[in-house]
Amino acid sequence: MSDSNETVIALLGQPNSGKSTLFNALTGMKQHVGNWPGKTVEKKEGNFEHNGRKYLVADLPGTYSLSANSDEEMITRDYIASGKADVVCILADSSQLERSLYMLADYAGITVPCFLVLNMSDVAKEQGKSVDAGELEKKLGIPVVSFSAPDTKSYDIFYKTLERAADQKTVLDPKNLEKRYESIDNYDRIRTLIPDNVIPGYSKTWLAAKAVEGDAPVIAKIRAAVSGENAKAFDEAVSATGKGVVVSGQCKFEWIDELLSGTVNKKASSVSLGKFDRLITHHIWGKPVVVLIVILGLIASFIPALPLMGVGQLVAKIPDPLNEAMLSAGCPAFIAALVCDVFLRSVSFIVQMLGFVFGVTLVFGLLEEIGVMARISYVFDNTMARFGLQGKSVMPFLISFGCTMGGAAGTRVIDNWGQKVLTIALAWAVPCGAAWAVIPMLSTLFFGAWMPVIIAVILIVMILHMWITAKVFGGSLVKNTDRYGMIMELPPYHKPKWGALFRYVFGRTKDTFVRALKVVLIVALAFWLLSYTSTGDITASILYKVGHFIEPVTKFFGMGWQTFMAFIASSLGKEGALGVLSTIFTGSGTISVGSVVGGAAAENINELLVANVPKPEALALIFAMTFNMPCIVALAATYQETHSAKWTARIALYYTGVALVIAGIAYRIGLLIW
């Protein structure tokens, strides 16, 4: 991926420093997202060209410091030490400069070339703050640029600064910070004991400061490099550091204060919450307001979604006439079915769903960018912490009542990969719009006035399911180190960068389309082959034979072969279950992909169902369908967001298994009642 002519830039900054916005603006649609090898941390890289020069941008994980308390921080440190980056771009938020320069202070002592971007200068300006970048540059010895993502003129200066840092290999001067470190007990003693080149790119100053802070990996590295008397002296010095991390933190902030005195002008501003913040942090109104925002966001998502949904529906009109045309032109029925029934219907299905993904990514990406998402996180933090999740996870859960694929797309705003995967895993338990279209209908059909009771039980089972799933997957996805009480800043609101946002949304929608198309085509083709018969008699299909063969097993879960077929079909799309039952009970033709994703059912399907399916079995089917894998497109979206085939498969198998168990329980309860 990287070649020798490329200049590699690593973006380093705290969460909410505007790092992702800059990354998206620089690289646009040329991004590759994956995971860091062996780690549950997302790896984002992208390319761009400027002035005939090629760049590779590595978006390092958002962390608050360079300590060793999380995988994200370790990955960041290792990446810098690896020498892959030619220049590190450190971001700070101009509107909260004092706090956000902590990353720069923590970087001081690292000898990899760097430059500083003072982001969100527009917000700072509105708050009456101005920063003298030139003055800062003199004090630090590295290029400094004031930057505002929504302002296109900013980019020219950014590129110039980047070129200057890359060409001159500018290194941050840590001299003044060093002087302050020297006042810390044991710092000098430790520093003199450190041999050269313990970790490439990290100076003795930096290593000694980390050792004082009790940083275990750094201490171990130094310890391995010293021996004899020195080792003993080093151990003694380290064990005497006590609250070194707090003291060195004080040094860093004193250094920042010194740096900023004379370079920052700010008006005395009154500290108070804005109207919206007062409302959203209100102990009664906060949660309803968040739910309302998400619902409004969901509705707003449909506006950009509608054109794409329309295109999808147009595509759905092609297969029938095309099929006829192909048949009359002498094309074999097998091929016509493949093209029309498998390919075109899959495309239509995906394009319709994709509209929603596009809308959700745009609307909730916008809410994230202007700072609303951080407030949502604050309001629901206590509740979601019980699942080991961030407050933001409430948003994908709510979206999933509409569409699980949209919910999965919504998890993009969750910056921790493990929590993101866990959120998707839990969101699958939320019955989606398609389930709400089918389940109440089936419940009324079989159980009449008891329908509301069944819906209530489904909602209770949903919460239990999420709770258990959080226990099952939480351990390996969300480390204990990520499960601590909330310490987060509420960033100031800022203007979105529309161009970058749209490019990002188009890029992600395109990726989702490609990936979803692959998954859906493969699954649709497999299903079609399994259910294909040359005669149109369902009992001649492989699916029937397998279903019949394993019926003794499926009976255990309360389902005969017909309802089990419907259950399998419901993992492709919930509406599909009815289409399949309709085909089976009317004995008409093969199960088509059209009947599965379109839910085309015979007119007398209701009577057929009541006549053929006993009540306990119906109850089993209702629960099995509700808690089954939501649909193939959701599966594809899960793969797209987690970029882990292993976790996608794990979640899918888990859901299939759990749905069967729930069905079995429902069946046995049903047997007791009827």
Next chain:
Amino acid sequence: MKKLSEIGKDSVAVIKTVNGDLRFMSRITSIGLTPGCTVTVIKNEKNRPLLVYSRDTMIALNRSECDMIEVEIGGKTA
């Protein structure tokens, strides 16, 4: 000295000590809450995270963890 969680709304206090495990101390330091720094309590309601303002930043803090931050009332507005 008082715990940060005991400070009422709109009060200004100066942080005296930060306790807790290494991870907590490191995290709270990185968000700017260090001894000597002035904080203004913006919101302090039961069962809700505390909202404080310090170093130009609005910060939400879990209540139980605020017990590990000791402060002294007074000082000028952050």
